[in-house]
Amino acid sequence: MSPAPGPWRGSAATLPVAPDTPSAPFSLTADLLRLFSYVKYENLAAGVSGGVMSTMVLHPLDLVKIRFAVSDGLELRRKYNGMFHCMKSIWQLEGIRGLYQGVTPNIWGTGASWGFYFFFYNAIKAFNKEGRQSELSAAEHLVSAAQAGVLTLCLTNPVWVTKTRLVLQYNADPSRKQYKGMLDALRKIYRHEGIPGLYRGFVPGLIGTSHGALQFMVYEELKRGYNKYKKMPSDAQLTLAEYIAMAAVSKIFAVAITYPYQVVRARLQDQHNNYSGVIDVIRRTWRNEGAVGFYKGMVPNLIRVTPACGITFVVYENVSRFLLGLHK
DSSP states (O other), X not given: OOOOOOTTSSOTTXXXXXXXXXXXXXXXXXXHHHHHTTOOHHHHHHHHHHHHHHHHHHHHHHHHHXXXXXXXXXXXXXXXXXXXXXXXXXXXXXXXXHXXXXXXXXXXXXXXXXXXXXXXXXXXXXXXXXXXXXXOOHHHHHHHHHHHHHHHHHHHHXXXXXXXXXXXXXXXXXXXXXXXXXXXXXXXXXXXXXXXXXXXXXXXXXXXXXXXXXXXXXXXXXXXXXXXXXXXXTTOOOOHHHHHHHHHHHHHHHHHHHTHHHHHHXXXXXXXXXXXXXXXXXXXXXXXXXXXXXXXXHHHHHHHHHHHHHHHHHHHHHHHHHHTTOOO
C-alpha cells in the first residue's frame, strides 16, 4: 500500500526531498536564534531601574491593597475602615517597618518583572517587525506583550508568593512571625509545599498577563497616535508629562478591566485560608461577598499603580535611551 499523500500534496514515495530543506526543529531553533539577536540588556537594566524606583516609593500602598484584597471576614484579620485607617493602624502598631513588610520580595519581584517584561517585549516586538516598513498593529502589540508576560511570570511567580505571605503577617512581634524574611519564606514554602507552593496563583497570573498586554497595547497606540498627530517619528522622545499621561491612561484602562484576577491570585497565595483552586476562590468570593468582593482593594491599587506606572515608564524610557545612545 502506497503511503498517504503528505503536506506537500504528492506521494511521499515520489516527492524529491531537497537536501537543504529545514526540519521543524531546525526552523524553531533558527527562529529562537533570530529572536535572541534582538535581545538588548539595556532594556532589562532600564526596566529593573523603573520597577525598583516605583516600589521604593509606593510599597505601603501595595501592602494596603493586598490586605483589603484578602479581607474575607476571617476573625484573625484586622478590620480597617478605609485605606488611611489601615495605614494609620499599621503605623501605630509596627511603625515604618510595618508599612514596608514584604518590600524585599516586592523590589525583587517588581524590578525583575518590569526588567524581564521590557527585555522580552522589545525583543519579540523587533522580531515581529523584522523586514517590515510598516508599524505593528494594535493586535500585534497585544500579542507581543502577552508573550512577554507569560515568560516573565514563569520566572517571577515564586517571588510574588513570598511577597504576599510576608505582607499578610499580622503579628507586630517579629519573633512570632511565620517568616523572617524573603529567603526564609522561600525556603519554608518549598520545604512544606514544594514547587506547587511556589507557583500558587500561577493560573490567575496567566490570566493577568492580559493586564500587561492591554496596558502595553494602549500605551503603544497612544504614543503612535500622538507622534502621528505631532508629525514626529514614531520613536521620538516625548516630554516627562507626556510619558506620565500615557502611562497613567494605559494603566487605568488595564486595571479597570482585569483587577478581579489580582484578588483571586492574592487569596490563593494567602497562608491564612485554603482554597482548592481558582474556581473555588471565585465561587466562595461570589457566594460570601458578591461582585464587590472581586474589587476589594481596587482604590488603593489605583492610587498606587497609576503613579507607580508613571515613574516606571519615565525611568525606563529615559534610562533605555541613555544606555542605547538615543538620548539628545
